Amino acid sequence: MEVKQGCWMIAEATGEAEQLEAKVRTLGWSVTRLSPPWSGCCLEDDSECRIGVVHVDGLSADRIGQLESLILRSRCLWLAVAAEDTLEAAESRKLIATLCHGLVAPTVESQELGCLMQQAHMMSTLQRHDVEQRGMTGAASNDDSEYEMVGSTPVMWKLFQMIRKVAAVEAPVFISGESGTGKELTAQAIHERSPRASACFHAINCGALPDHLIQSELFGHEKGAFTGAVQKKIGRIEATDGGTLFLDEIGDLPFELQVNLLRFLETRTIQRVGGLEDIPVDVRIVAATHVDLERAVEEGRFREDLYHRLNVLQIKVPPLREHQEDIEILARYFFERFAGEKPSHLRGISRDALLVMRQYSWPGNVRELINRMRRAMIMCEHRLIQPEDLGIERRKMSRQILTLEQAKERAEREALIAALGRNKNKIHPAAKELGVSRVTIYRLMEKHGVIRPESSAQPTA
Structure with missing residues (x-):
């Protein structure tokens, strides 16, 4: 008899459970039996077991709690075996309804059980293959970034193109944008596409350090330079030699330290605090802020000469409300990115939730979107994330009144951009998907100001 992929089995040590295990083995499955207590069991390494069978009859409320925690940590689909009277208990009913792929009675015929197990095995394999494929074809993951x-x-294509252009040269880059738009990620993307990619990338938040520490943090200090300086310290600028240093919230840099940074940009040398030696350092500076530096210069809070030294190449990271068509793409990306945190019953995002997300103004931009998605994935008790799981109050959503013609124009533009995005910006498949000609696609692109990137592949920076 051919042995199929293995399966987990969770059951109390009862005669009924023994009979169920024997029936499963007779169907050709190898069984890995898990006996209580289940609080210490681990199913993270379940590559050989694509499905699980849980015998719910006779389990206490405490056992149900252990079982729920165990199943939530697993990656496979589960079939519940339970008698009708077991379903009258609220804890058992909730466990089966939210965490199990199917339900059968203990008296189930072998043929029916075998069909259900085979179906669950196929579904589990498809889901894993889908996740693996998305992992291979999506943007390369980076453990250092969220x-x-x-x-x-179009606004994101423009950003990606700008990143590639400025990455090819050595001049300082100034990145502006609201909080949460991804300024540090933009700086890292510039570094990774520059000739300095093999060297280090360091980031420092100028507004997060006390004034009395930031000079030592940036330039380092000699032993004995001040009370507590018991040994020499290499500063961030010197430690980044050959690489890229990202100075976030540069507008919060104390005025008296701005001259030190200006001197480094002019001479490419530094002096450690308490030292006299000029140390040459080869570092590219990328700076960012969410404040208006031009106004800060006018108000005397930021040196004009330093501003012009930093502001050689400019990049503006758009707020999320300016590219709302990307919200669904981002939401689904984060759903997969944090899939390890979600309960096993959660399968995706509902259409209502996506609608609410498109209508929301996102004052916290992409950072807020990440936080709300992670919250929703943990709190959701349904198979699909609902609007209430996101924690967005409908009264806070923007209520822009559109005419019928404006609504049609917006829908047409969103459909065009979505079709191009799904088809890697290729005209023919996008036209086929929308049921129009290639000429119509070109006409719509011109009408709505939609441009394709230089490469025909879907752009990711």
């Missing part, structure tokens, strides 16, 4: 730069709208 998310990759993802988007298919």
